[in-house]
Amino acid sequence: MSLSRKKISVALLLIVLCLLPFLSNNYWLDVATLALFYVVLAQGLNVVVGFAGLLDLGYAAFFAVGAYTTGILMTVYHWSFWLTLPVAMAFAAVVGVIVGAPTLRLRSDYLAIVTLGFGEIIRILAINLSITGSASGIYGIPRPSIGGYVLSGQMDFYYLILIVAVLAVLAVRRLGTSRLGRAWMYIREDEDAAEAMGINRINMKLLAYSIGAVIGSMAGSIFAVKMSAIAPLSFSFTQSIMILLAVVLGGLGSIPGVVLGAVLVIALPELLRSVEDWRYLIFGAALVAMMIFRPQGLWPARYEVSKTASRVSPSVRKGDEADVSLDVEKYNA
C-alpha cells in the first residue's frame, strides 16, 4: 500500500513540475530551473559521496569540463549541441580517471584534498588559457535546436533540464540498487571486508568517480547553452561546496533526500534574501550541526536494496536482511 502511495505522490510531483511554467512567474521559473540543475549535479555527486563514500571537494570541476567542452566546440568548431554532449561526457570520464586513478589508492582524506586542488587547477586553467576565454569566459554560445525548433525561451530550457533531471534521478536510483551500487556501499561501510569478498575496490571507486564526473559534465553542457555565456566564476570552490551541501543536507545515498537537499540549497537563499551575508555562515553551521545531530540527513536512505533483493529472489535468507539492518544502524550512528 505504501508503495502505491509513493507512486501516486511521485506522479503528482511530476505533473506539478510539468505545469509549473504555467503556474509561476519568470523569477520562480528561473529558480526552479537552477534547482533542477542542482538536482542533476547533486545526484551525480551522490554516486561519489553518498554511494561510494569518497569525499569529492572539486565536483564543480566536472561541471566546468562539460560547460567548457560544449562552449568551445560550439563557438570555435561550430558543432551541434547534441554532438558536443557525448564528447563532453567522454572527456569528463577520462579526466575523472586521470585524477582518480593515482589518488583513489590512497586514504580517503587525501582524495578530498586532491579533488579540492584539482578543482582549483581547472578553475585557474580556465582563467589563464586563451581557448577558454580567460577571466571573461566564453560568450555567444549558440542555442541548440531539435529538428527545426530552436530552444531559446526560459520554458524550453526548463523542460530540457527537467527531462535530464528525471533521467538522472532514475539512472542514479537504478545504479544504487544494482550490483554496482551494493559494491559501492560495501566499500563505503568497510573497505577491507569488501575487498575480501572479491570486490575490486580501486576499479569500483574509479567507476563511481567517473560516473559522477559524467553526470556533472552533462549538467555543465546544458548550463553552457542555457546561459549562452560561461565564466570561471561559475565553477568556484563555493559551487562544489553547495552541491556537497545539497547531498549532505538531504541524506547521503538517499535519492529523494538529495533531490530535497538540492531544492533547499537553491530555494533557501532566495527566501533568505534579507540575511544574504549570513547565508554561508548559516550553511557552515548547518553542516556541523547535521553531522553531529543528524548525520543521515533530512530524508535518510532507506536501503531499498534489501527489499528488492528479497523480492527478486525469495530464497534470500532472513539472516541477510538482519545483516543489512545492522549496517544501517552502524552507518546512522
Next chain:
Amino acid sequence: MDILVQTLADGLVIGAFYSLIALGYTMVFGIIKLLNFAHGDLYMLGAFVGYTLLSLLSGSGTGAGLMGIVVVLLLTMVIVGLIGMGIERVAYRPLLLAPRLSILITALGVSLFLENGSMIAWGAQYQVYPLQLSHDGWNVLGAQITYTQMGLVLISALLMLGLHQFISRTLYGKAMRAIAHDQTACHLMGIDVHKVIGLTFFIGASLAAGAGTMAGAYYGTVNFMMGFIIGLKAFTAAVLGGIGSIPGAMLGGLLLGMMETAGTFVFGGSWKDVVAFSLLILILVLRPTGIMGEKVTERM
C-alpha cells in the same frame, strides 16, 4: 646569481609561513587522524585578530613599537589558540568515533563558518594592515634582503624551535607523541586524552595565527578568503614533508615556498597555484609518505 639568491630569500619567508601552518595540520593529523580543513582559516583569523589589536594599539596615538608588535603577536596567538580549542570542543570532539566522512564534512562546515563569520565581522574588502615594516635591508650578492624578511624568518625559527623543545622535552609533548601512537593505550595509562588533543589544537591554531599576523604585516593587506589557498598549500607542505612528522612539516614548508617562488619565476605569477597543486598530486602519486614520513600508507 642575484636572481637565485633573491628567489631563495623570498621563498624562505613564504616557506616559513607555510611551515608554521603545516605544523598545525601535521600535529592534528598525527594525533587524531583528522585533516583539519578549517586550519587555513585559523591563519586568516590570526591575521584579522592581529589587525584589530594593532589598530587598537596605534589608535591610542602611541604607534606600535617593536615591543607592541611582539605583544600583539603573542596575544593573537593565545586568542586564536583558544578559538582553535573551542572548535575542537564543539565540532570535532562529538565526532571522534564517527565515520571519517562525517568529521571531514564537519571540518568543511567549520571552515565555511569561520570565513563568513570573519566576512561579517571585518567586511568583505581588503583591509590595510596598520603597520609599516621597513624596506631597508642588506645587499647580498646583488639581491635585496630586507630586515623585515630576516626578522620574520627569525621569529618563525624561534617558534618552531620552541615547539620542538616542547614536543621532545615536556611531559605534555611526550603525551602527544604517545597518543599519536596508540590512543586507547594512553587512555588506559591514565592520560587525559581529550585534554592533550585540546592542547594540540591550541598549539596548532596559535602557530597558524602567528603566521597569519606576520603575513598580514608582510603583505600589508588581509582578506577573509586569504586562508583558503594558503591552507591548501600548507597541506601540500605537510604532505611533502611527510604528514604526521613535525620536522617534515618544517622542511616541507620551506621547500614548497622556495619551489613555488622558483615556479613563479619560470612560469609567471598566474601559474603559481597550479605549480603547488600539481606538486601535491605528484607527491601523492610517487611518494605518499613524503620526505620524512615513516608510516606506510594505511587505508581508511
